[in-house]
Amino acid sequence: MNILFDILTVALIGSTSWLIAVRYIASAIRWLALQSFLLALFTAGIALTAHRTDLYWVAGITLLIKAIAIPAILYRVMQRVGLDRQTRVIARRDRLVTGVLAMWLVGYYVTPHIAGTLGHKPYLAVAVGMLLGGVLTMIVHEKALMQGIGLIVMENGLFLAALSTSFGMPLLVDIGVSLDVLVIVVLMGLLTLRMDEQFSSMHIDKLRRLRG
């Protein structure tokens, strides 16, 4: 069973790293869906090995909300906005690679300090890396929708952190967080559509009116 978790973790690392450097918003959404699907599998795996029935629910909710509903909403928004499907990365390739490597290293460097007392949990390092990966996605992309995708990557990282340290948060909290994330995406979709009407663009350069 452990080999399954290791494979899933490597896939999570890969999908997060790839997502940061994508060129098309559509492929970012597909990678995000894959990442959430992997997380749902991971949860189900833990539910199976640790005999925690409540985790099956969490896996189901993750699959429904994060792997299906959220990508579907993002995809619809992208289609409605029409043009402008290429995202723009502001950093050069070499710097991006350095950034991605640095974020995984930070994950591995800080976790022993936390996990030492919680019993060593190697997946926590990946979770912290994913959290930083979400932040990096938001920083390097210039399209508004990509900031939303970065936010979901962060949430996925947090989800993995909870899963790897304490078999997830209490069920009610997990449900609440998932619903919050769903509403964030719906709101972001609505705002993106309105911004597209106002500025005919999703470029965050247009968001520079309010200063001082």
Added chain:
Amino acid sequence: MTAALLFLLFLIPLLTAALCAPASPARVRETVHLLGSLATAACALLIVSQVVMHGPQTAAGNFFYVDSLSAALLLIVMLVSVTAALHSIGYVRGDVAHGELTERRVGGYYAWFHLFVAAMYFVLVVNNLGIVWVAIEATTLTSAFLVALYRKAEALEAAWKYLILCSVGIAFALLGLIILYAAAESFYGAGNNRLDFTFLAHTTHGLPGHLLLLAFVLTLAGYGAKVGLAPLHFWLPDAHSQAPAPISGMLSGALLNTALYGILRLVIIVQHSGATPLVSELCLTFGLLSVLVAFPFLLLQQDVKRMLAYSSVEQMGIVLFAVGIGGEAGYLAAILQMFNHAMTKSTLFFSAGNLTQQYRTKNMSRIRGALRASPFSGVVFLLATLALVGAPPFSLFSSEFALSAAGFDNGHAIVTGALVLLLAALFGVMIFQMGRMLFGVPPRADVTRASPWMTWPLLVPVTFALVFGVFIPHAFQALFHHAALVLAGRLP
């Protein structure tokens, strides 16, 4: 009794929101909104009085937990939101008359208004810190729609920044809570109540101090973004200035305190771990930094609502500073400062809303002679300004005085001295800025009269701001004192 009240506290706003949303005649919608707001406020007030009379209340098998700290905050949210509800009626009518809003969007406004209020109440009464997190995020989501209400470029930009920055910030708070939960589970074994405040507040003696501290730092950073503490305050002036005036008042007066409540709960929990000196230093540093950062923006500000928003950054800094001073006196000063700031700032936002709607501009250099052009709003604005800058005998003077006394008393003389100097400088800046608007000759163009809905309700918060400087009724005193004791970890 409490269980039923808590149930109603959420049922009524949800029902009101549902009834306000569909396209019904304006009069019907306003009546539903008015009755719903008053009924919700009555429920909140009854819960507060239960706590004052009988001590902490739990309901629904420990799901809900209301102690004096939450009751003090409930009182703040109740007073601010009921005033905002009354003020909204006049303000929204004015916006519709000026063509800023369509009837359809007014329905949305009232619906989201009630959902927003319900989300804020929910933060204050749930026991599980994870659910508190979910509720604080829900306040962002419900209010983001209200910030974007006018759908102009600026409003959309403000709402986007608000949504993204607060969501990213608060994600770090969730990481803090995950660490807290994992620590509690690994130490005490699995259990349903491991993230409950009632469990954590009394049993954290054995938890590793560095994990508690890490959890605290992450929640301070995360919720701090939502409180508008520097350097994570960038979204705040945008969101607070672009929202309709009643919502700006609620964001500054009620929501900032609600987010701060998330930090205060962690302060109580971490106190047992022996990490108090570091917690106190962090609070003092970020508090002072927020006051410092707000200063230049207040000095050079042209937009009246942005000015008030930066002043909220400063005021929240002062509250956090008081928390950093700690001790019973420091915590009491923090609670009083929260209450007094909420009353004063909401009054200022509401009356500034009246002025901006009458003058049709937010630019302070174009609002002239407000005292003459709009005597009621002008006078209320003047009184609230004097209260805000901490002039005696207003309420913020007494809480800021208590704060500095506690600061010098507890051995934080240098930082407290620096804060007092900054506050004195801010006094001058604010008086100068507001004086520009209030005095002088009003412009020629006839200024429209404000509806009674926009004027009379302001007497509620402004009275608190005036009276509490001189006299605080016994019931309030007891409530605030108990809340300070809860913060100091001396009361359950």
